[in-house]
Amino acid sequence: MFFLGGAATAPHQKRRVSLVISGGVVVTVDRDRRILDPGSIAVDGDRIVAVDRPEMIANTFEAHESIDARGRAVMPGLINTHTHAPMVLYRGLADDLSLMEWLQKYIFPAEAKTVSPEFVRAGTRLAALEMIRSGTTTYADMYYFEEEVAAATKNAGLRAVLGQTIVQFPAPDAKSPADGLNRAEQFIQTWQRDDLISPAVAPHSMYTLDRRALLACRDLGVRYGVPVLIHLAETRDELRLSRKAHRASPTAYLESIDFWRPRTVAAHGVWVSQPDIAILKRRGVGVSHNPESNMKLASGIAPVVQLRGAGVPVGLGTDGAASNNDLDMFEAMRQASFLAKLDTRNPRTLSASEAIAMATIEGARALGMDRDLGSLEPGKKADVILVSLAAARQTPVYHVVSHLVYVTRGDDVQTTIVNGRIVMREGKVQTLQEARVLAEARTMADRVRAAVR
Amino acid sequence: MFFLGGAATAPHQKRRVSLVISGGVVVTVDRDRRILDPGSIAVDGDRIVAVDRPEMIANTFEAHESIDARGRAVMPGLINTHTHAPMVLYRGLADDLSLMEWLQKYIFPAEAKTVSPEFVRAGTRLAALEMIRSGTTTYADMYYFEEEVAAATKNAGLRAVLGQTIVQFPAPDAKSPADGLNRAEQFIQTWQRDDLISPAVAPHSMYTLDRRALLACRDLGVRYGVPVLIHLAETRDELRLSRKAHRASPTAYLESIDFWRPRTVAAHGVWVSQPDIAILKRRGVGVSHNPESNMKLASGIAPVVQLRGAGVPVGLGTDGAASNNDLDMFEAMRQASFLAKLDTRNPRTLSASEAIAMATIEGARALGMDRDLGSLEPGKKADVILVSLAAARQTPVYHVVSHLVYVTRGDDVQTTIVNGRIVMREGKVQTLQEARVLAEARTMADRVRAAVR
Numbered sequence: 001m002f003f004l005g006g007a008a009t010a011p012h013q014k015r016r017v018s019l020v021i022s023g024g025v026v027v028t029v030d031r032d033r034r035i036l037d038p039g040s041i042a043v044d045g046d047r048i049v050a051v052d053r054p055e056m057i058a059n060t061f062e063a064h065e066s067i068d069a070r071g072r073a074v075m076p077g078l079i080n081t082h083t084h085a086p087m088v089l090y091r092g093l094a095d096d097l098s099l100m101e102w103l104q105k106y107i108f109p110a111e112a113k114t115v116s117p118e119f120v121r122a123g124t125r126l127a128a129l130e131m132i133r134s135g136t137t138t139y140a141d142m143y144y145f146e147e148e149v150a151a152a153t154k155n156a157g158l159r160a161v162l163g164q165t166i167v168q169f170p171a172p173d174a175k176s177p178a179d180g181l182n183r184a185e186q187f188i189q190t191w192q193r194d195d196l197i198s199p200a201v202a203p204h205s206m207y208t209l210d211r212r213a214l215l216a217c218r219d220l221g222v223r224y225g226v227p228v229l230i231h232l233a234e235t236r237d238e239l240r241l242s243r244k245a246h247r248a249s250p251t252a253y254l255e256s257i258d259f260w261r262p263r264t265v266a267a268h269g270v271w272v273s274q275p276d277i278a279i280l281k282r283r284g285v286g287v288s289h290n291p292e293s294n295m296k297l298a299s300g301i302a303p304v305v306q307l308r309g310a311g312v313p314v315g316l317g318t319d320g321a322a323s324n325n326d327l328d329m330f331e332a333m334r335q336a337s338f339l340a341k342l343d344t345r346n347p348r349t350l351s352a353s354e355a356i357a358m359a360t361i362e363g364a365r366a367l368g369m370d371r372d373l374g375s376l377e378p379g380k381k382a383d384v385i386l387v388s389l390a391a392a393r394q395t396p397v398y399h400v401v402s403h404l405v406y407v408t409r410g411d412d413v414q415t416t417i418v419n420g421r422i423v424m425r426e427g428k429v430q431t432l433q434e435a436r437v438l439a440e441a442r443t444m445a446d447r448v449r450a451a452v453r
Numbered sequence: 454m455f456f457l458g459g460a461a462t463a464p465h466q467k468r469r470v471s472l473v474i475s476g477g478v479v480v481t482v483d484r485d486r487r488i489l490d491p492g493s494i495a496v497d498g499d500r501i502v503a504v505d506r507p508e509m510i511a512n513t514f515e516a517h518e519s520i521d522a523r524g525r526a527v528m529p530g531l532i533n534t535h536t537h538a539p540m541v542l543y544r545g546l547a548d549d550l551s552l553m554e555w556l557q558k559y560i561f562p563a564e565a566k567t568v569s570p571e572f573v574r575a576g577t578r579l580a581a582l583e584m585i586r587s588g589t590t591t592y593a594d595m596y597y598f599e600e601e602v603a604a605a606t607k608n609a610g611l612r613a614v615l616g617q618t619i620v621q622f623p624a625p626d627a628k629s630p631a632d633g634l635n636r637a638e639q640f641i642q643t644w645q646r647d648d649l650i651s652p653a654v655a656p657h658s659m660y661t662l663d664r665r666a667l668l669a670c671r672d673l674g675v676r677y678g679v680p681v682l683i684h685l686a687e688t689r690d691e692l693r694l695s696r697k698a699h700r701a702s703p704t705a706y707l708e709s710i711d712f713w714r715p716r717t718v719a720a721h722g723v724w725v726s727q728p729d730i731a732i733l734k735r736r737g738v739g740v741s742h743n744p745e746s747n748m749k750l751a752s753g754i755a756p757v758v759q760l761r762g763a764g765v766p767v768g769l770g771t772d773g774a775a776s777n778n779d780l781d782m783f784e785a786m787r788q789a790s791f792l793a794k795l796d797t798r799n800p801r802t803l804s805a806s807e808a809i810a811m812a813t814i815e816g817a818r819a820l821g822m823d824r825d826l827g828s829l830e831p832g833k834k835a836d837v838i839l840v841s842l843a844a845a846r847q848t849p850v851y852h853v854v855s856h857l858v859y860v861t862r863g864d865d866v867q868t869t870i871v872n873g874r875i876v877m878r879e880g881k882v883q884t885l886q887e888a889r890v891l892a893e894a895r896t897m898a899d900r901v902r903a904a905v906r
Contacts, residue, residue: 088848089849091848091849091851091860092850092851092852092855092856092859092860093851093852095804095805095852095855095859096800096801096804096805096855097800097801098799098800098801099800102800126845126848129845130845130846133844133845133846134846236798292791294795295791295792295794295795296790296791296794296800296859297794297800298794298795298797298798298799298800298802300795300798301795324859325855325856325859325860326846326859326860327846328846335791337749338745338748338749338788339748341748341749341750341751342747342748342751342753342754344751345689345751345753346551346751347549347550347551347552347555347749347750347751348549348550348551349751351548351549352548352549390891391586391864392579392582392583392586392887392890392891393583393586393587393779393780393781393863393864395541395544395579395891395894395895396542396544396894396895396897396898396901397545397898398544398545398546398898398901398902399545399546399548402545402548402549402778403545403778406545406548406749406777406778406779407544407545407778407779409862409864410846411844411846411862411864434845437845438843438845438848441848441849442848442849444849445849445850445851448849448851449851
């Protein structure tokens with residue numbers, strides 16, 4: 001469908017733009033949480049140039065390409081603030097186990113024997129396929145061989161904040177933290193001017209790195225002005241360990257060594273106290289809330305209401321698919337809302353609208369990217385998804401925001417646009433050969449099976 | 454694909470059966486939790502006659518019709534032990550509210566102005582569509598105009614346990630409990646010999662009925678040998694109210710008036726103590742656990758581990774879609790597992806295998822129907838679903854049981870068989886005209902909108 005102009009306006013008066021998405025229920029997630037029903041969006045190149053009523057857009061712009069969004073919800077692409085993309089290849093390998101048994105009997109042996117550049121590439125492709133299909137347009141990642149993650153993500157047309165993982169013990173891609181830091185620096189230098197990939201540093205956690213390595217990670221982040229991604233206070237054991245070793249909570253310990261800097265994203269933040277929250281706020285740290293992983297691994301409930309109340313930006317994450325077991329951000333939204341309601345014994349807590357904000361603009365804020373991402377507003381990057389509302393499960397529709405959180409699944413996403421480029425159109429992924437990606441993943445899974453036999 | 458016999462066996466030696474489902478990963482949920490990979494199932498008429506390896510079934514049976522299940526999981530149809538089917542028409546009408554505000558400002562006014570036989574019929578059709586699509590083959594229901602629910606369910610080819618609701622206050626279909634009881638008795642008489650519909654009595658709860666009405670419901674159930682469905686100890690308010698009025702918990706109060714009989718299903722059971730659990734066990738009462746509704750309405754966490762540990766059969770339910778907001782039993786399984794792990798701070802609690810058992814055989818046991826339903830075994834009713842495992846989100850597959858709970862959605866169900874009849878084949882519902890059902894639901898939604906304006 002092309003907008004060729006109405007009777008009142010001649011085509012030559014219109015501005016030519018690359019893409020118009022027209023006639024959907026547009027959930028902007030802007031400051032006023034405006035919903036345009038119907039609304040249209042004009043995109044030129046990689047940016048949104050206008051969000052308005054369909055007739056206004058039709059009268060103002062002439063589109064090179066148009067997408068008819070009638071009957072669909074149109075919303076900002078979802079931002080997954082914490083995952084380990086290649087771990088999709090360990091999805092469901094072992095469940096229903098204590099964390100230690102899971103790690104020591106399954107994940108560590110599997111990783112030791114299978115993680116390679118090839119494995120990471122295949123895993124990232126599979127993860128990218130799943131994310132594009134379920135409406136994630138930006139994700140934050142920490143894993144090994146992150147240069148392979150970057151290349152595969154870029155090829156898939158996805159946006160990502162990618163952190164080369166640093167741990168104290170020998171990792172699949174680095175013998176020591178120093179080695180890891182070298183790799184991380186190279187990685188940053190390679191990718192720092194990319195349009196889709198934002199390189200980051202990912203010190204694994206305060207319990208898997210010594211003080212020196214933690215501070216070296218901080219310094220690397222500061223030197224290049226890139227984000228720092230770290231696990232924080234995920235389990236009660238971590239809290240106990242930290243108290244025993246440092247007489248302080250993980251958050252307070254990291255404060256005591258002056259680790260915290262802005263543009264740091266702390267994943268989980270389950271076991272944080274009010275003083276910890278005050279530290280995170282003062283230091284401008286963002287938090288990634290991972291409700292599904294925290295439930296499945298029985299880690300606990302992050303104090304999301306207190307964190308947000310204190311002004312800490314809290315995004316949502318899925319965690320790796322080995323512990324979730326998928327990358328569906330719609331599930332993360334629903335779970336965040338359900339869990340907060342249960343935790344506070346108040347069904348008004350964390351409304352559908354707030355869950356959507358966390359999965360979009362707040363996630364962008366946590367990553368320090370809210371100038372460009374997280375809402376549908378002129379000037380922002382064109383990361384947009386179109387979501388079907390036609391399923392029996394979604395009928396009838398009274399409030400689109402409620403439906404997006406409480407009855408929508410990742411599979412309802414039909415079209416995914418990243419940086420102005422259509423990476424999935426009506427359910428057909430444009431940037432990956434789906435059958436090949438799935439076949440490749442199955443081959444890798446055979447290796448994993450052999451490794452844990 | 455027809456099995457026309459191999460070289461070694463002549464066709465005339467084979468037993469003719471109506472249907473063979475061949476070559477899937479068969480999750481039997483029998484006593485040994487056997488998984489046949491691959492396996493086949495022979496069905497004759499409404500019953501399963503054999504579950505075995507494909508070559509055994511192929512050599513023994515000649516099928517009138519065959520379904521190729523290769524690459525799919527084949528499992529018992531799911532049993533939703535608690536819902537209010539027609540309330541799908543209020544789905545998402547109002548969320549994120551306290552229970553009282555939700556009821557008094559939205560649900561009660563909407564019900565008062567919109568519930569009619571026509572409304573209930575349209576709502577049940579929509580619910581049946583959603584249930585067939587998501588693999589539910591049996592559901593327990595309590596609502597008004599249950600005769601309309603029965604007729605629509607029967608037409609859709611679904612199995613159900615349907616209870617005419619009795620409440621103290623005037624209901625849309627009955628002025629008084631006596632009126633409701635009359636309607637309930639008529640309803641039982643009409644449907645008591647039906648193959649798909651099991652009539653039941655549904656006293657709403659101990660706080661919406663007086664002692665006399667509660668006991669009359671009990672007597673009606675006993676007289677006709679039908680199940681009794683009741684809400685029990687859903688909220689802390691109910692517990693407080695009961696303690697104040699009767700100096701006893703809801704469970705203990707109902708015990709004190711001698712209400713409990715076998716084949717009673719108590720929905721929710723959130724606020725039950727150990728002595729309450731002992732009562733439920735002694736009285737042979739089943740419980741319906743509704744984890745999503747309990748989280749979304751912030752009701753609390755049912756002590757599922759203690760209930761099951763005491764030997765109380767605990768099935769899963771979605772509750773009505775006005776408070777969930779869907780009827781997806783795969784979500785209910787996942788949520789039951791996640792919630793129990795979190796509650797017990799133990800990731801080993803309520804494994805995927807246990808979640809599947811709750812959604813099938815334990816649900817059947819709670820409803821007193823486990824002789825006929827809940828597992829794939831010779832002699833049982835042929836209620837079977839075929840589930841795709843092909844999505845990116847489900848790749849790779851290490852353990853089918855893990856995948857069915859942790860990464861599968863209702864939408865992955867491809868084929869649904871109830872009582873030996875294929876009600877959905879490869880995503881196409883055979884018993885309902887989908888477009889018409891959805892259009893009808895939208896028309897009803899317009900009336901709801903007008904009613905709560």
